[in-house]
Amino acid sequence: MNSKVKVRRFTEPGIEKFRQTLADARQQAITELPEHLVDDESISEEIPGLYVERKQFLSKLNAGRYFADLVAEIRRKSLSKKIYSDVGLWSWLGAFYFDQICPKDRDGNLKLGKEDTPYILTSNFWKFHRHRLAALARIYEVHQESCKLLFAEKLHIEGEFIEQLMSYQEVFMNPRLLKAAEALYWDQENSIPRPGAKNRKKRGNVRRFVAVALQFDLTYDMHSMKIKDIVDILPQEFDKFRVPSTS
């Protein structure tokens, strides 16, 4: 059974402590964060009436659904005025679920990248989507399960699909463009992304899709186009990904 834990919010010193902990973890081989980080009352404050479970998320979709529900509860109970700008809250959640969102090396040591943004929510609006949990909550809240690509990768992996499709609002806010991307890059039969979709060296990859879609968006009203029509107008480099059902 999953035990429930009161949600907390890091204070400024708490965020700084977390940041320092991550910096230290980059210097030495450790397998997990110090346990007291999330419980330390001197660097975090309790959010009354809000709980999370100590549970293992099976996928990004699983986590997206869970955190979108949490956001809905926060809204309903008015527990945070600006949920997606609440750096203390999301950073605490990042620390609480750290073992699931931080990749590990072969020896089980934490394998942190250069940036803190996957764990500590940045106030930089342009990089918001790099926070592993906040991004998933937002995706689920806006699109639910309609774009499988956005939930395709493992929770601890920095997702190329999220990075590309969520970086540009013209793309992320357009469900038809997301569906067109899915039609190109999602292997329905095996429920996995098609090979080469994320490879920046391959023609017609998802990054190119976004670049081309942004160009078309200047000319065409892509919100009213059919998914098939969007796929059809893409240039030849996308032929490899075009499948009979969409062309």
Added chain:
Amino acid sequence: MRRHFNYTDRITMKRDSVNVELQENGQSCCVEDKNLADYDFPPDAQLFLEIYDRYAFQREFLGSFSSFKRKDSIKISELISREALRYRLKLVDKTQGRILGEAKGLATVSSQQPDSLLPFQLDDLTNLVYEVECSTYEQPLLRVNQRLLGIDIEWIVENDPIFHALVLPAVVKKILTQIVLDDAILEINGNKWQNLWLYFIVNECHIRQPPIEGEDEETLDDYETTLKDWINDAVQAFCYSHSFIEDFETRYKMVRENE
């Protein structure tokens, strides 16, 4: 300065082509024709209002170009952050789906205008001379240490070219970073404190508007660099337009001569 050719035949409409007004405490809005008659679009072209923030979006069909006058009580989705609300207008050709015209950063109606872009107040800042506070929701505030004894600090803040030259560039840089990078607000029109600041910087300091994200940048990090470059250019333009170097030199020489 980066310039683009427009090969799309799309007309860039003025931001005051329509008025948008928030209603019911931000729960809904109304939109009203103001200068649409200035344009010569096909009468049956479809008019859409798009309401969005960075990660949520809704679209309202307003009617045909020739028939639109006003639409009231447009419910705004609760997913859209009220603090980052933006509006744009799109005119779409009904048959081909081409965009005929577009107005971004629509003007919103408001009667509230702050007295000063950068008010200041005296505070106990312990060992700091000054501090600038700004956040997404609060207009910037320059706090100056009230413990500075024996000098007319209020006069200095308002009039001293040395104080201005040394303090204001850093203050402006912090504020523009908040606006462009943290709040992702790029429009000069509107009634948020961020719009008013950008309007001031663009029009009074003669600098281009902050660049919109586009296909020129390979990655998001490139775009962030582009925005940081713009912030640096804007601070330079601010200093130039206020003659900080000249005024600093003049004032400094005067002070030395009187010593």
